[in-house]
Amino acid sequence: MYEPVLKNFLLCLSVTSKETEYFVRLRVSNNHLFSGRRNTSMWAWRAILKRMGLQQRMTHHQASKKWENMKKRYKVLKNPPDGVNLFPDTWPYFSLMDDAMEGRLQGHAPILTVVPGDKDEDDFLPVSKPQKKVPMVINSGMDSSAGGSEVSLNGDENSEEEEGRQEIDCIMHEVDQDRNLMDNKRQVMDREKEVMERERLVLQRERAVLDREIAILERDRASLERERAMIEREKAVLERERTMLERERDAVSRERLALEQQRSRLERLSASKERTEEFTEESSEGCNQCGCPSGTGTAGSSCPGQNECMLRHQ
Numbered sequence: 001m002y003e004p005v006l007k008n009f010l011l012c013l014s015v016t017s018k019e020t021e022y023f024v025r026l027r028v029s030n031n032h033l034f035s036g037r038r039n040t041s042m043w044a045w046r047a048i049l050k051r052m053g054l055q056q057r058m059t060h061h062q063a064s065k066k067w068e069n070m071k072k073r074y075k076v077l078k079n080p081p082d083g084v085n086l087f088p089d090t091w092p093y094f095s096l097m098d099d100a101m102e103g104r105l106q107g108h109a110p111i112l113t114v115v116p117g118d119k120d121e122d123d124f125l126p127v128s129k130p131q132k133k134v135p136m137v138i139n140s141g142m143d144s145s146a147g148g149s150e151v152s153l154n155g156d157e158n159s160e161e162e163e164g165r166q167e168i169d170c171i172m173h174e175v176d177q178d179r180n181l182m183d184n185k186r187q188v189m190d191r192e193k194e195v196m197e198r199e200r201l202v203l204q205r206e207r208a209v210l211d212r213e214i215a216i217l218e219r220d221r222a223s224l225e226r227e228r229a230m231i232e233r234e235k236a237v238l239e240r241e242r243t244m245l246e247r248e249r250d251a252v253s254r255e256r257l258a259l260e261q262q263r264s265r266l267e268r269l270s271a272s273k274e275r276t277e278e279f280t281e282e283s284s285e286g287c288n289q290c291g292c293p294s295g296t297g298t299a300g301s302s303c304p305g306q307n308e309c310m311l312r313h314q
Contacts, residue, residue: 025109
């Protein structure tokens with residue numbers, strides 16, 4: 001009894017996310033095939049399954065149920081009930097279904113043609129049909145006058161129950177896929193968190209190094225400021241000393257000028273003295289040449305030879 005259900009469950013497991021995306025694109029692009037007429041849905045779904053190569057893995061009933069389940073889930077996530085917080089991003093097909101429902105996937109898949117009455121039934125999975133009821137007579141072992149009681153039992157589950165189980169199995173499979181996807185995302189986030197934590201520790205260490213370097217730079221800056229202040233004080237001292245030296249140099253210049261003037265005066269006096277001495281000597285020699293006896297002249301008098309000498313030397 002459970003073999004068909006298990007088989008269909010395993011078939012649902014084999015549908016990948018890429019196949020599901022292609023499934024939705026084909027359904028939206030070929031929406032014109034689902035006109036609502038009798039059996040048009042069956043032939044349309046069979047065309048889609050055949051295009052995808054899933055005709056031996058899924059019946060048209062299962063395909064229709066899958067589509068309806070995806071639409072229901074999209075609507076619940078899109079418009080959740082009041083007071084209920086849902087997270088659409090947790091479902092990997094939400095953005096795909098949003099594009100599909102908003103008509104943004106039109107023309108994103110091949111346009112299929114349907115041939116009603118296709119006789120290639122072997123290409124598709126058989127659809128289970130409800131079996132006829134088998135009457136079963138149970139003799140109670142009592143008197144035949146009591147008669148027998150007939151109990152009508154179904155030899156197997158009807159198609160609706162089986163399809164319900166298949167639908168539940170597919171939903172369970174989708175939930176498991178979503179859970180696995182969430183687990184994978186959580187693992188990726190955990191790894192990224194570990195990487196970020198390591199990077200944060202590295203940044204903290206680098207920040208500590210930078211703080212130490214900044215402290216060293218601040219100390220060096222303070223030392224440079226002290227040295228600068230000392231240099232400024234020394235510069236002020238040097239300026240004062242320079243001013244004093246300038247004043248001293250001016251005083252020395254003035255003294256040198258005075259000495260130069262004194263020297264010039266002394267040189268003039270020396271030159272005048274020398275000329276006087278030369279004149280005196282020449283005068284004496286002139287007197288001797290003119291024959292004036294020495295000591296013959298009176299005070300204030302001069303001999304003719306002396307006057308002649310003076311005139312000659314002038």
